[in-house]
Amino acid sequence: MWWLLPCVLGFIRLYLDGVKVLLYQLFNRSFILPDLPKQNGKVAIVTGGARGMGYEISRHLATLDMHVVIAGNEEHEGLAAVKKIREELNQGKAGVMLVPERRTDDGFELHFGLNYLGHFLLTNLLLDVLKKSGKPGKCSRIVIMSSATHYGGRLTLDDLQGRMCYSAHGAYAQSKLALLLFSYHLQDQLWVRGDPVTVNAVDPGMVDTALYDNLSSPAQLAKKPFAKLLFRTPAEGASTAIYTAAASELEGIGGLYLYNGRKTESSALSYDQRLQTKLWKESCALVGLQ
Numbered sequence: 001m002w003w004l005l006p007c008v009l010g011f012i013r014l015y016l017d018g019v020k021v022l023l024y025q026l027f028n029r030s031f032i033l034p035d036l037p038k039q040n041g042k043v044a045i046v047t048g049g050a051r052g053m054g055y056e057i058s059r060h061l062a063t064l065d066m067h068v069v070i071a072g073n074e075e076h077e078g079l080a081a082v083k084k085i086r087e088e089l090n091q092g093k094a095g096v097m098l099v100p101e102r103r104t105d106d107g108f109e110l111h112f113g114l115n116y117l118g119h120f121l122l123t124n125l126l127l128d129v130l131k132k133s134g135k136p137g138k139c140s141r142i143v144i145m146s147s148a149t150h151y152g153g154r155l156t157l158d159d160l161q162g163r164m165c166y167s168a169h170g171a172y173a174q175s176k177l178a179l180l181l182f183s184y185h186l187q188d189q190l191w192v193r194g195d196p197v198t199v200n201a202v203d204p205g206m207v208d209t210a211l212y213d214n215l216s217s218p219a220q221l222a223k224k225p226f227a228k229l230l231f232r233t234p235a236e237g238a239s240t241a242i243y244t245a246a247a248s249e250l251e252g253i254g255g256l257y258l259y260n261g262r263k264t265e266s267s268a269l270s271y272d273q274r275l276q277t278k279l280w281k282e283s284c285a286l287v288g289l290q
């Protein structure tokens with residue numbers, strides 16, 4: 001039975017983190033986006049930009065005159081999102097949660113592969129372009145969508161794919177912690193070389209989107225009244241990410257974890273530089289990067 005313990009702990013930690021966020025949202029208003037400067041044709045790539053918060057981010061960045069590229073899974077959803085944004089403009093981050101054990105086409109555990117490894121690879125493949133496009137005073141910006149669930153997350157380096165003991169809760173929290181370890185390590189590397197690219201991570205709070213569709217039926221029922229009262233709307237949830245992508249006061253500033261429009265501390269584990277380096281090396285090996 002001892003092998004069940006990490007799964008049970010992962011479950012408890014995730015729900016405790018959720019309760020803390022809901023209590024915060026009960027007593028605090030959502031961050032209100034200030035006026036942001038026009039972005040004059042800069043390019044934004046929004047993974048998962050077709051629905052949920054990703055859609056709101058795409059829509060808002062487009063209103064700031066950004067050329068928005070929506071990267072998603074379903075082509076028809078992406079095209080519909082582009083059409084809707086265009087119509088609105090003519091008169092405004094990919095992830096899964098708590099999915100049953102599944103693998104990506106490349107054989108990675110779905111949360112780890114999609115939420116973390118896909119973004120790790122995409123960012124690395126775009127890094128040269130980002131470095132060339134940025135300049136001092138006008139850095140390229142990478143905004144990573146993490147989550148408060150990372151606080152309870154543990155990185156199981158010898159079982160990143162959850163083969164020994166799979167817990168959907170633990171796997172989701174691990175993927176969100178991995179994103180933070182990756183963000184901080186990448187920012188450190190960029191700063192050492194003086195590259196004009198900043199990396200910040202964002203926690204959107206608890207937001208009423210399709211992300212919760214994988215909850216069990218009783219959990220869905222229990223969630224409904226809370227979602228109505230306490231969850232943020234997708235537009236509210238997207239606001240910190242939009243702010244981080246476009247605010248003038250964040251020019252040249254990286255390595256932050258932002259929640260509700262403000263810098264905050266992420267978990268002690270996420271700042272562990274040895275863990276960051278180990279994960280980076282392991283991720284390179286997994287995706288075949290030098």
Ligand SMILES: NC(=O)c1ccc[n+]([C@@H]2O[C@H](COP(=O)([O-])OP(=O)(O)OC[C@H]3O[C@@H](n4cnc5c(N)ncnc54)[C@H](OP(=O)(O)O)[C@@H]3O)[C@@H](O)[C@H]2O)c1
Pocket residue numbers: 047048049050051052053054071072073074075077078093094095096097114115145146147148203204205206207208209210211212
């Ligand atoms: N909602 C919350 O309370 C909350 C809290 C903390 C963090 N977050 C994070 O915020 C991000 C956005 O989530 P959301 O709440 O807006 O959820 P959502 O409405 O379910 O959106 C998820 C997005 O991920 C994309 N996606 C799913 N599977 C994909 C795949 N295999 N390949 C490429 N894209 C895929 C979807 O694109 P397609 O439609 O094309 O599949 C969709 O645009 C996630 O990273 C999530 O972990 C959410």
